[in-house]
Amino acid sequence: MRILIAGYGLDPNGFIVSDVSKDKIDDVYMTCIHESIECLKQAFHQQLHSVYLYGSVARGEAIPIKSDLDLIAMFNTQLSSDKLAELNLLAGELSKNYRSLVRDVGIAVAYYDYTLDPANYFENAFLKELCVCVYGEDLGERFGPYKLTAEIPIRFNGDIEQVLERKLARLTTASGEAYKTITKSFARKLIRTFYSMVMVRSQIWTTRLHEQAEVFLQHFPEKKSIIHTLLNWIDGPPMDHKAVYELFKMEGKWASANFMSEAKMSYKAKG
Secondary structure (H helix, E strand, O other): OOHHHOOOOOOOOOOOOOOOHHHHHHHHHHHHHHHHHHHHHOOOOOOOEEEEEEEEHHHHHOOOOOOEEEOOOOOEEOOOOOHHHHHHHHHHHHHHHHOOOOOOEEEEEHHHHHHHHHHHHOOOOHHHEEEEEEEEOOOOHOOOOOOOHHHHHHHHOOHHHHHHHHHHHHHHOOOOHHHHHHHHHHHHHHHHHHHHHHHHHHHOOOOOHHHHHHHHHHHHHHHHHHHHHHHHHHHHHOOOHHHHHHHHHHHHHHHHHHHHHHHOOOOOOHH
């Protein structure tokens, strides 16, 4: 395995180099992307501003059936609860229609005014560096370039305590597919949070989950068995619900307690 070193994923000036682009999107996914856009335009034609693609499809690394198609719908105005429910139904219908191609079609919500608020500049590193605009005005062009400073990991994963509380509450009653979905989702969230904790000091930028795990372990090798377990759970959650709950609770609390102090540590070049 290649050892990632400082500067990986960055240009000579230390700015993030995005690993997503329209050119990397496999043609096999274009029909699903276009239908998703058309459905959004029909259902939200007055409110829809733009649509963005992120994740493995945007990186050109998606595996048919196993990978998700991840979209962000940018709206000009806030959606009502009814409209949000309509959006969830639409995502579910698209997922059903394209089950032979993708594991799931996910549609996250974003709002124009919030996105352009200067207070959220570093949060929009996600839009700039991780997303490809597939419809409408590309707001990502208004942001960046970005260096790996503490604001980025804090904006990306500083919410771990709130997410932990929600996920644990849902796990207590979840079963079947809902249990599997929550387990896989939070396992990914924990790994990305762990990586965010060491992102600045490592000066390594990657959006690939296994590489993020590797970077984290460079700083916390004692967590190797935990990372191995989380990666396994992403592929297939165990049936032992109690074990899942207890590990998430323990590691989520560790991340919550240590996130801010770790994420703010600066890079020190090795002599």
